[in-house]
Amino acid sequence: MNIRALRTALAIEHGAEMTCPVTIGYHLRTVAEAANEDLERGMALGDVAPFWRVVDASTPTTSKLSFGAAFVAAQRKREGLER
Structure with a gap:
């Protein structure tokens, strides 16, 4: 699901x-930063919110993440979301 599909689903x-779109970006960034903090504390990847399934490396929100876009790109590639 991309951000547009998420916004449509939430509206419906x-x-x-x-x-x-600003509010969605703000909250996606919050979820992503929280997931990253959980990973840094040792939580398993499968136990954090998979925000990378909604944002991609070119999404403006991704460029604002404290940990950069490389993690997002790697996870999307690992899950077959990037071609």
Whole structure:
């Protein structure tokens, strides 16, 4: 699922016409940073929120992550999400 599909699904689920792209980006970044902190504390990759399934290395949100886009790109490649 990409960000556009996530925004559409959330809007439909909550009976809205659309969602705010800035708010979605803000919350995706929060989830990604929290997942990274969990990984740094030793949590298994399978136990963190798989945010990389929504964002990709070219997403503006990814460029703002404290740990960079390389992790996102590597995970997407590992899961076959990148061609």
